[in-house]
Amino acid sequence: MAKRIDVNDLNVYYSKFLAVEGVSINIEPKSVTAFIGPSGCGKSTFLRTLNRMHEVIPGGRVEGQVLLDGDDLYGAGVDPVTVRSQIGMVFQRPNPFPTMSIKDNVLAGVKLNGKKISKSDADALVEKSLRGANLWNEVKDRLDKPGSGLSGGQQQRLCIARTIAVKPDVILMDEPCSALDPISTLAIEDLINELKNDYTVVIVTHNMQQAARVSDKTAFFNIAGTGKPGKLIEYNDTAAIFSNPEQKATEDYVSGRFG
Amino acid sequence: MTTNALTSKSSTSGRAGDKVFSGAALAAGVLILITLFAVAVFLLIQALPTFLADPAEISGGEGFFAYIWPIVIGTVIAAAIALLIATPIGIGVALFISHFAPRKVAGPLGYLIDLLAAIPSVIYGAWGYMVLAPALVPGYEWLAKNLGFIPLFEGPASQTGKTMLTAGIVLAVMVLPIITSLSREIFLQTPKLHEEAALALGATRWEMITTAVIPFARPGIISAVMLGLGRALGETMAVALVLSTGNLIPSLIKTGNQTIAAEIALNFPEAFGLRLAELIAAGLVLFLITLVVNMIARGIIARHKEFSGAN
Amino acid sequence: MSTMTTNQNSTSGNLTPPVRKRNSLAKGKLPKWAIWAIAAGSIIIGAAASTLTGFNVASFAIYSAIIFLVAASVITTVAEGKRRGKNAMWTYLIYAAFIVAVIPLVSVLYTVLEKGMPGMNSHFLFSSMNGVTGAVDNETVANGTPVVGGAYHAVMGTLLITLWATLISVPVGMLTAVYLVEYGQGKALSKAITFFVDVMTGIPSIVAGLFAAAFFGMILGPNARMGIVAAVALSVLMIPTVVRSTEEMLKIVPNELREASYALGVRRWRTILKVVIPTAISGIASGVTLAIARVIGETAPILVTAGIASNINLNVFANWMSTLPTFIYYQILTPTSPTNIDPSVQRAWAAALLLILMVMALNLLARLVASIFAPKKGR
Numbered sequence: 044m045a046k047r048i049d050v051n052d053l054n055v056y057y058s059k060f061l062a063v064e065g066v067s068i069n070i071e072p073k074s075v076t077a078f079i080g081p082s083g084c085g086k087s088t089f090l091r092t093l094n095r096m097h098e099v100i101p102g103g104r105v106e107g108q109v110l111l112d113g114d115d116l117y118g119a120g121v122d123p124v125t126v127r128s129q130i131g132m133v134f135q136r137p138n139p140f141p142t143m144s145i146k147d148n149v150l151a152g153v154k155l156n157g158k159k160i161s162k163s164d165a166d167a168l169v170e171k172s173l174r175g176a177n178l179w180n181e182v183k184d185r186l187d188k189p190g191s192g193l194s195g196g197q198q199q200r201l202c203i204a205r206t207i208a209v210k211p212d213v214i215l216m217d218e219p220c221s222a223l224d225p226i227s228t229l230a231i232e233d234l235i236n237e238l239k240n241d242y243t244v245v246i247v248t249h250n251m252q253q254a255a256r257v258s259d260k261t262a263f264f265n266i267a268g269t270g271k272p273g274k275l276i277e278y279n280d281t282a283a284i285f286s287n288p289e290q291k292a293t294e295d296y297v298s299g300r301f302g
Numbered sequence: 303m304t305t306n307a308l309t310s311k312s313s314t315s316g317r318a319g320d321k322v323f324s325g326a327a328l329a330a331g332v333l334i335l336i337t338l339f340a341v342a343v344f345l346l347i348q349a350l351p352t353f354l355a356d357p358a359e360i361s362g363g364e365g366f367f368a369y370i371w372p373i374v375i376g377t378v379i380a381a382a383i384a385l386l387i388a389t390p391i392g393i394g395v396a397l398f399i400s401h402f403a404p405r406k407v408a409g410p411l412g413y414l415i416d417l418l419a420a421i422p423s424v425i426y427g428a429w430g431y432m433v434l435a436p437a438l439v440p441g442y443e444w445l446a447k448n449l450g451f452i453p454l455f456e457g458p459a460s461q462t463g464k465t466m467l468t469a470g471i472v473l474a475v476m477v478l479p480i481i482t483s484l485s486r487e488i489f490l491q492t493p494k495l496h497e498e499a500a501l502a503l504g505a506t507r508w509e510m511i512t513t514a515v516i517p518f519a520r521p522g523i524i525s526a527v528m529l530g531l532g533r534a535l536g537e538t539m540a541v542a543l544v545l546s547t548g549n550l551i552p553s554l555i556k557t558g559n560q561t562i563a564a565e566i567a568l569n570f571p572e573a574f575g576l577r578l579a580e581l582i583a584a585g586l587v588l589f590l591i592t593l594v595v596n597m598i599a600r601g602i603i604a605r606h607k608e609f610s611g612a613n
Numbered sequence: 614m615s616t617m618t619t620n621q622n623s624t625s626g627n628l629t630p631p632v633r634k635r636n637s638l639a640k641g642k643l644p645k646w647a648i649w650a651i652a653a654g655s656i657i658i659g660a661a662a663s664t665l666t667g668f669n670v671a672s673f674a675i676y677s678a679i680i681f682l683v684a685a686s687v688i689t690t691v692a693e694g695k696r697r698g699k700n701a702m703w704t705y706l707i708y709a710a711f712i713v714a715v716i717p718l719v720s721v722l723y724t725v726l727e728k729g730m731p732g733m734n735s736h737f738l739f740s741s742m743n744g745v746t747g748a749v750d751n752e753t754v755a756n757g758t759p760v761v762g763g764a765y766h767a768v769m770g771t772l773l774i775t776l777w778a779t780l781i782s783v784p785v786g787m788l789t790a791v792y793l794v795e796y797g798q799g800k801a802l803s804k805a806i807t808f809f810v811d812v813m814t815g816i817p818s819i820v821a822g823l824f825a826a827a828f829f830g831m832i833l834g835p836n837a838r839m840g841i842v843a844a845v846a847l848s849v850l851m852i853p854t855v856v857r858s859t860e861e862m863l864k865i866v867p868n869e870l871r872e873a874s875y876a877l878g879v880r881r882w883r884t885i886l887k888v889v890i891p892t893a894i895s896g897i898a899s900g901v902t903l904a905i906a907r908v909i910g911e912t913a914p915i916l917v918t919a920g921i922a923s924n925i926n927l928n929v930f931a932n933w934m935s936t937l938p939t940f941i942y943y944q945i946l947t948p949t950s951p952t953n954i955d956p957s958v959q960r961a962w963a964a965a966l967l968l969i970l971m972v973m974a975l976n977l978l979a980r981l982v983a984s985i986f987a988p989k990k991g992r
Contacts, residue, residue: 348827424938
């Protein structure tokens with residue numbers, strides 16, 4: 044559980060277009076790392092390369108290394124499916140499967156892969172995952188109801204429970220609160236704080252207060268102009284980034300002068 | 303880099319599943335292409351004897367062109383009558399449902415029109431044969447008496463009513479639901495803002511329709527009519543049942559004329575040898591005609607999509 | 614809200630007692646009864662004009678309608694102005710178009726019901742035309758006994774041929790749609806497939822029949838007519854419909870669901886089979902049902918591929934077969950007894966009624982299926 048990620052000089056392309064250039068970063072296990080930066084700076088694209096989700100978009104490819112506890116995600120013979128089952132992802136908008144009940148949504152990672160699981164194990168996994176996502180008490184009486192009937196914040200926690208149920212080492216979150224109201228956001232932020240006891244968490248956020256609240260370390264990405272690749276500008280302890288940044292661009296961004 | 307823990311865990315069976323499934327999907331797509339290609343080749347081969355044979359052996363004794371020409375014209379005439387009748391009425395009904403009828407009736411009416419589009423053509427044909435044709439006889443007699451000087455209505459009128467005009471009317475009834483349901487959909491897509499802008503300027507309902515609805519829907523109407531035309535050209539049963547066939551003649555109210563589709567349906571069951579080849583060649587001609595019509599319709603739809611501005 | 618407004622209205626009503634006077638906004642408008650008066654007048658004049666030329670219902674209706682159209686437009690123009698007159702004329706024309714369209718369509722449905730009901734009985738449904746000859750029909754008419762012979766063989770033929778067509782079309786059509794949406798995005802091959810599926814959509818049904826007949830004719834020799842050839846012909850008509858509707862439905866499945874599944878480490882084929890298709894299944898199923906409804910009534914392709922039979926043949930791989938549409942066609946065009954056509958006509962209309970009921974049932978089923986399988990939204 045909870046592995047470290049080391050990225051060495053990574054370039055991300057969409058067909059011929061260089062979207063992100065020369066990123067090297069070391070992400071510690073059992074910590075929360077936040078990626079911040081203006082729109083279009085490549086932070087979400089970079090996040091997707093950490094579990095090879097960028098390959099879903101036609102033409103997406105990378106150069107460089109991403110190491111999960113020393114194993115290269117892009118090494119020869121590595122199956123993206125294996126990578127994704129060890130590095131989970133939560134998306135911007137809550138996306139529970141509309142055809143499945145709450146319980147089946149939690150078990151989706153197991154069932155969709157065709158693995159056999161006994162009923163008692165399944166029930167135990169559902170309860171553990173939903174408790175892990177702080178959702179158990181709210182839904183335990185309606186596990187067989189459709190997941191789409193929950194509120195937005197509950198749906199997002201259901202998606203987190205679904206991710207936990209696969210027992211990943213790392214959880215990536217792509218602006219998980221941007222579609223939620225403040226109270227639901229608070230619930231997710233509390234949850235992120237608990238998740239770092241067991242997992243390595245990486246979160247992309249537009250909200251600098253959120254980065255300051257939840258993360259241990261923060262990476263600031265920026266883009267020189269339209270059509271230019273995104274770059275990692277500065278990576279440091281969150282406190283340092285927000286109070287004493289080394290780069291002028293970082294200071295301008297966190298102080299709200301642009302972005 | 304000695305061992306990569308990520309490679310060892312990958313299951314080969316899962317990867318095979320991906321390959322099999324994407325392979326099956328690809329195969330299905332390719333199968334369609336191969337089938338169409340093979341079938342086109344087979345049709346051409348089977349039609350070939352028609353073009354190689356001595357013109358005297360072809361039905362009519364003057365070669366394939368002389369044989370096919372009158373029934374191509376007949377096909378076009380029948381389709382033209384159908385569209386002349388069905389287009390204005392179809393658009394009128396579509397406007398009625400989209401802009402005139404009360405909301406409560408509009409939904410069920412739209413559904414009813416869709417249902418009518420699903421009625422099998424043989425039933426329209428049977429209706430034309432048994433109900434419409436006899437009912438039209440007095441009308442044809444009147445036409446022959448009063449407008450007989452026009453070649454189109456030259457008498458003596460058919461006493462069974464099984465004429466080109468009847469076939470055209472039956473085709474119109476069949477094409478009507480198609481034109482209506484396609485244009486209704488386009489009318490309903492008219493931006494509400496345009497309509498409200500027109501009404502806010504004090505336009506009457508009809509002015510609103512001519513200034514906001516029709517310009518927006520024009521390409522859609524044209525393609526609906528073209529699709530209706532494609533259907534009318536290729537329709538077999540209605541004509542085979544309703545028309546009492548014969549040589550190409552100008553009068554629409556006398557026995558005579560023929561269409562390609564009906565020619566095939568009426569003669570194929572007993573055809574063999576060269577006659578079979580002839581009918582298959584006629585089928586190819588019909589296919590080419592409908593293909594061109596449908597391509598034009600699709601071209602219009604495609605251009606419309608680019609300019610509609612709706613994403 | 615509503616109670617407040619009523620209160621205000623009543624108080625203001627108390628202050629200024631209501632005076633009946635003409636609203637200035639309603640100035641220059643015909644009163645509502647005027648149009649009914651014009652209608653009544655038109656009917657009377659129409660009846661008179663029709664009587665002059667020998668009264669019948671058709672001319673009465675046509676004369677009245679024309680008189681009403683002209684009178685109403687002219688009177689509105691005079692009373693309310695040119696623009697409103699034009700508006701009135703087109704409004705009545707559109708109503709007229711609707712009425713003109715409804716007449717034949719209602720007539721078709723009424724005819725099928727009226728002529729089909731007498732022949733619709735269990736004997737018709739469960740016996741074939743085997744052994745029913747012109748002599749049998751002549752005797753029936755002479756003795757006034759119930760019509761012998763039914764459409765059981767044609768019903769079974771219709772069901773079997775349609776079943777086989779569905780078995781061929783649904784896998785091929787669905788897999789092709791999956792290829793187009795999930796694998797082939799932007800590839801030249803998928804553009805070619807899309808183009809040729811479009812071409813297939815426009816194939817006249819008789820040509821589809823010739824396709825299949827020519828295809829099997831080359832393989833099995835000329836006059837290879839049997840159920841499976843007809844099923845292939847119907848598949849040519851059905852596949853494009855299935856591809857189109859499945860494609861539309863797969864396209865509207867949000868990409869987020871696919872990504873959610875991939876992010877859980879689920880393989881692509883399992884994602885498609887267990888997430889994408891189940892999400893779209895309501896639309897796909899209703900599209901397939903509509904495609905079946907479309908081909909079940911096809912006549913022309915059956916004529917040239919399956920021939921005609923009067924006995925029960927449940928084997929689609931050998932011998933000729935009848936279907937309901939070809940049964941109707943031949944009973945009308947070549948009655949069993951050329952001298953006494955009534956029994957044949959009765960059988961044809963009963964078969965037509967049966968066929969319409971099947972098509973309607975399939976259409977209703979499609980609606981039902983769409984609502985039953987739709988993703989649950991319960992709270």
